[in-house]
Amino acid sequence: MPLRFMKHENHILPVLTGLLSALFYQLGFVLFLFLVPLQVLFERNGQQAFIRAGIVAWASVTVVRMVELRRITEATGVGAIAGVDIAVPAVFILGLWVMNSRHPYMPTAVYRLLLAGLLSVVIFVPGALLLLSHEGARTLMSEQFRLMYESIVNAGGGVAVITFEEFMTMSTNFLASSFAFMYIVVLSSNWVLGKVVGSSGERVLVIQALESFQVPLQLTWPALLSWAGMLFSILLPLGAVRYIVWNAGLTALLLYGVQGIGIIRHEFERRNLIRGLRTLIVGGMVLSLMIPGLNILVLIGVPLLGISELWINYHRFEGVEQP
Secondary structure (H helix, E strand, O other): OHHHHHHHHHHHHHHHHHHHHHHHHHOHHHHHHOOHHHHHHHHHHOHHHHHHHHHHHHHHHHHHHHHHHHHHOOOOOHHHHHHHHHHHHHHHHHHHHHHHOOEOOEOOHHHHHHHHHHHHHHHHHHHHHHHHOOHHHHHHHHHHHHHHHHHHHHHOOOOOOOOHHHHHHHHHHHHHHHHHHHHHHHHHHHHHHHHHHHOHHHHHHHHHHHHOOOOOHHHHHHHHHHHHHHHHHHHOOOOOHHHHHHHHHHHHHHHHHHHHHHHHHHHHHHOOOOHHHHHHHHHHHHHHOOOOOHHHHHHHHHHHHHHHHHOOOOOOOOOOOOO
């Protein structure tokens, strides 16, 4: 009897986890944490349970989205939007599987994360182009953007600072310039949080890995070139290249920002700063993110601190394996 119960539990737990992940995806305030239950399951029950739960999560989201879209079947372009809707959770779950995979050519989490980001580009870009080529889909998307625009105008007292056309252009440029970066942010944060929650032993390892985190040397030139491309795109019309360099540049800022945080934490430990002073410094940096002007200094300064390790030896601990 206990053995039979354990067999049932091995099947029930992935199903329940997949349903919980799908629920997170449907609830707006925890949407960006929907991968955490899947990662926790991977940490505790392994890859097979994770795959089952991922299939359940994707199938559940797909069913719900299809039911919701049936209410607007009279509108053209619903099929194209439905295809994107069911592809988004699938690409995120696939990316999480890549993050947990082990391969000799991708020994570190950085390469696995970049591979997952590349997969998102390969899948999403053709899908977005196909979506934009459909007149009905473009009309539905335009209506959604108009609702957003009107809500922003109403929140500002009914005074429109920019026209709807300008809002559409700014929004589409922003999405195209940062969608891969945002995908990487959501995927990596869910992966790390899931590892911490899923195994108490991982908490110490994650903290140690943060302090010793280092971007592979081979990525230095791509990062510098992408940052140069970002600067050129402000001065010159680069066309579609703009979207490539901005996604790559923002991703490089993220990676070297994590390395910069690792350096700051290492310096805290090396200099034996008291907890109160550490809290004051970190709190000041967080508050600076809310102040225009200072937030740019922090967002650029921390990654620059990270990349400065190419020339400055901060004597950080070595030998700690990256997750």
